Amino acid sequence: GAGVSQSPSNKVTEKGKDVELRCDPISGHTALYWYRQSLGQGLEFLIYFQGNSAPDKSGLPSDRFSAERTGGSVSTLTIQRTQQEDSAVYLCASSATRSNYEQYFGPGTRLTVT
């Protein structure tokens, strides 16, 4: 079946602009995670959704970052007023349930802030 998809695959934006990154999880997966992969920081957790609610936002680095999930499916990560340090690969993962613990990752969105 279809895996996790993310769009766009690449995004180049100017400093100060807002960007939206999209994640389509595997159908029926209730748990959804966003991670960020950067050279300096490695792989970091950003936010966790169970259904449409986000009980753990502890990894969001600043209030410029926000995310939502609608219909228990698609999720959008929004970065406002982008900074150069936001340049990274943003990965989305989904899991059948939280307690399943097996996460399936999308290919990521590479964000470059110039």
Add this chain to the structure above:
Amino acid sequence: AQSVTQLGSHVSVSEGALVLLRCNYSSSVPPYLFWYVQYPNQGLQLLLKYTSAATLVKGINGFEAEFKKSETSFHLTKPSAHMSDAAEYFCAVSDLSSSNTGKLIFGQGTTLQVKP
């Protein structure tokens, strides 16, 4: 708090040689542990997982890992390296804190180079 340490950011082996990638974890509760592989410009693919069943876990592509509680280790091995194994490998522990979200805490990654 849980954490993961991968010893060696870069490992180089010859084709056909043993692959050994090291991972040590820190956890106050019995951990769930994972190895993921990432090929260039791709997402992460699950190789194998330990979830408190058998301590020797077999995964895809001939990889296996052994959970050793006394050593707090979960090293990844493969008897004979193939050129196609060249990639970056990540060890991860699942968050089993009170929040219990299942989020993964990753090591810094190990790049495996396979020489012909």
